[in-house]
Amino acid sequence: MHGDEDVVAPLLATWDPDDLWDGEDTLKPIAARFGLAALPMLLRAVPRQPSALAPLFLPFVDADVARHMADWAVRLKSTASTARAWFARHGVAAAPLLVPAAVGKAGAARNAAEQALTSIATTHGDEVVRVAARAYGPQAAAAVDELLAADPLERALPARMPVLPGWAEPSVLPQVMVRSGGALPVAAVRNALMMLALSKPGEVYPGVAALTGTAESASLAEFAWALFEQWRMENMPAKESWALHALGLLGDDETVRRLTPVIRSWPGESAHHRAVEGLDVLAAIGSDVALLHLHGISQRVKFKGLKVRAGEKIAEVAAGLGLTGEQLSDRLVPDLGLDADGSTVIDYGPRSFMVGFDEQLRPYVLDGDGKRRKDLPKPGARDDAELAPAERKRFMALKKDVRTIASDQVRRLEAAMVTGRSWTAQEFQELFVGHPLLWHLVRRLVWLSDLEDGTRSAFRVAEDRTFADAEDDVFVLADDATVRLAHPLHLGDELAAWSELFADYEILQPFPQLGRGVLALSEKETDEYRLTRFEGLKVPIGKVLGLQRRGWERGVPQDAGVERWISKRLSDNCYLVIALDPGIAVGVVDMFPDQTLETVWLDTRPDDHWRRGEYQHRFTGLDAVTVSEFLNDLAELTEDVAS
Template structure:
């Protein structure tokens, strides 16, 4: 192909350009025989031969695949001139499917050309990726031209042009004043209107700001005091393993199914091969997971596991089996694969582990999160391993150890650190006490970080003080940027707290969001990812509402790492709305990897509060400003409206006459000019926020009915029946209260009291447990409950009283496969529909095909349905009909299940509700 000879052809062209006429002629004759080549592969020669704007215009060509190299483009511009080359450059930029590198090159070339046509071509394409960054660079390179053309585009209402023009009016006011008289009337009007709309709040008076924002520590000469160094402090040298309750059992991963031939192996032969370094790397996990303990345990010391599949998974099984003896292997795996295997070290405490975790602390990605979790877990027990490095020679190692000690002091208190230092004597105690008493505002990095040029505070909203009458001067705002730059998740510069206390929260959030969007507009450079993480320090609920959709979308744009950092931002903001969105991502998002990370983050937040993930979810529903009765009054002045909710949590309004309205009316001329618009906006925000949680809450409670979740009476009253929003779902369901074996069905009345099927009031003592009734639970009382709800016209949020009930056939109870569903063919759309009922699509296998779908069941069981031919990822309609090849119950994870596996459980092990639910799903799936 042509690109294989491109370098040679380019070199030959350079030689011919310098050759004499006779040599050039001979070369032309020699090359004449090669003209039978495809014309498209020679097109670059044509581009390099164009010498006038007319030639470019007459061809109407695009560069095409691979042609826009810098050499070809530069030659084109040299021949046709800056203005003459623009049509070809612009057409090529419009080409569908253009590679990112080519789009960036063409946009940058247009930005470098002085012709008006080049800048206008960029302005016409500001909605394209890579163009806004190039247009900003062009505006800075040719500011007079930029002002002239941007003013015209802004007058026409182009949003991107308005932002670029705003930057010019703020950063080059004198130039704008100079050009203004010569601009057309509409352009002058656009600039004047822009200046009026961007008027800035007055600066805070001198002397009203703290020294941190006028003369911060990093702007002053640093004290030359040498750090206290105490050499050769001994390390503890001990290694221990400390399991959390239930943790070791959770690491007991059953991997026997991966090696079906394991029973045929001669283990002594395998051990001999391992000792001779002849055992293949892919078989080493098998040896340590399945081999006889008395033969394998002596081999663990110094073993470094190979970098093979799922090391974090199978190494958990090794650590569970051998405990502390598996430390060397776990440490080696974590060291070379910290992102995936770092969690293997969570139960271990040793010198090596503490220092490794300290080194990971300032990483933004997974290792940093793992290190913070490790120090939170081990706390003061890790201090002895850190002290020798923290008091050692200055350098990266000492900095990391000091950061770890500061984290431990913040999480667990400084007293335990001082106590650990006492074993080394008074000098060490004095040095540590001095370290811990240091002014946190004076704890600075060795080199003060500097933000990129895109982070120009003049182009960001001013940060208002709490009085909202004054703003931080630009110099003070630059100091705020420096503080944000010096902060990392889990290691926030102390001055950030001062800024948050001093400044208006909403204004600070707008500043942070504008900073983030400028970072994105400038290509989101990874090395300046602090622009994303700073949202965790500056952001508020509105930040969350803006950021959450981006987090959900980023993995589909090759932005998984950015999305994971976004989860950290939601956790750092930490409000009810932020955690609500984090939980929503953990429950439903298209990308499995992101969903898994969100669940880890939710579990981390829950653990910090002493709750389970489920218990946290119960507490993550905001009240949205509703009153105790679950309503909200919207005050328009002369008239009022009351907000209510239907069975799907869709808000509606009723007027003072009690009649429900189709929509909240817009404020009118007779309404209060302040109250009415505020109330109208509050209702719009309420609808948007409730829409975010409504579907999730309905799914959550329906799932809790099926999985038999129970709440203590007190929690039921506080978190469900008494919650301003959730109560609208609660009162539309039938509940069960179990008081030591006495089970009573009840509903929650309008006034919050409990009533049975006869509408008599009932009460329950504190020890009782409450859950959502399944029709199987109601048995003979089901018709009476259905009649009662019909009489009261109570609409249910999801099928409960009318829910289908199925029972296993006698022949199926003792088995592990449901043969009556196997071999049936169903549309792929119905398969995909199961995902809304708690089923999970399989992992993509060869050629990107998902070969199964599964549902997680209680007690570690799964129902796995194997599909033939499988679902094509990204093109499910490519194979529209799917045959249910196997429908099986198993304790193996779906990705490890295979058809000829040995049975591990039977359908008789399932409770009646679970059996009914899976039969309902399969019956609906296979119904004609």
């Protein structure tokens, strides 16, 4: 992984690793770094443990990979979902690779290729497969035409039909209402359940499209949720996990709000695999609210494995749109139907209320006289019997969504200030200033405009969405400027003026910006790789765990399941690492209530200090903002602690 590329790449052609313990984690970065050069090695290693290693094939389009995926899709339950994901991603390119086997000698390979082509046709359309077959001549084209001639609903049926469990009984589930009026009869509901049981992630039974086109979407969402709850009460049997994935086919934004807390809790209930499947469901629903909650899990969840997988899902969606994960997140913040000023009216009929938001995006309610209320009142006897309950329900959903957005966006903006992330002037105007919700945060912060000639200017967003400088004069943002959040170190002599201006206007900031502490290394420390002044200090475990809120990551469990270090990424290959004694016990974090900071040092990757001998970084190479931020972290960690 860390060797010279010119030396390592040729060796991959013949390397035949036989120790595949932790193979996916070990070989994934190799595949990512060397790409096609790693494929010969993977073709030797992955088939030895397809259940564990099949995901390593996901980026590759190759004839041998296609044949393996076709085989595993029908033969191995443990790899079927990975194979379906591969065909969903690469189906158009994979079809020509499978035609020879599909029209070749009868046997297992032919059956697997035929099923794979059928799956590709279902996902990407029959014509994709027909075009691939025609390239091999008229006989191959005729054979594939015959394969595809069967009714799509029939050819998608497996050799053995699933048996519906007793708990999936229409009589205990909500009625499915039809768009044209009335409800589906019991026999039709049983058929609907069978279609859901036949569907798999990435391979939905074709009849489901007819179901969603016939029934009311809200009714289907309630039906799917009730089915999911029945499955949970039966202790979530693995063979009926289709009840979970049905939420991805029939769910809506309310489903997302209900499911997200369940997904977050599953890893703590020894159901990590279910939680990962839940991420697939959120991605399948795919609405802005679903992706918002998915991003929230990727940023704020205590279970590291789930957090990483959620990040991968977001990256997968973003890549499909040609964006980075952060760029997608910028574009996912929903406006929630708010007016341009970030407010909305809740109409009870005879009376109405205006809902707005403060600097932390906490909602407040004003009655018809403009008097501030503690909360939205419940509908009364004089209110509209249908309108008022519906409007109150909308308000409750709005509060939940804004609560999710608030913590996520405040954290993202603070992280953007620390890392120096920037936007174009157009992105800043459209995604932040023009957003009815985010502008509540944006106008309480100081921003920087950077031009190509090196000119830097600080400004704020005024209440009327115009821009102003520290003297409160109008500021014009150039079209070719890049915009980022100001750190106190960027403001220099203007910091005092900005602080006074915000105090005069009584502007409360969503996170510490102007009043943020600024620290620096001593002259002696700048040319070192260790911070000895923090070493040997004993701190409570709660303070160590609190570093995670500031971007620190706990180490990989070592012997006896103890995490021996915690680290913060400062750049692509530079980490600040703290070696802990005795370390954090996984699953029982309070087993060792006090932790000694053995060593605090810079390294190319987080690891156990005593197994590393070379240090390529010195503090002198880091920018002042990065230094100030990690020194603040360490100061807070060791506050009131004596060595």
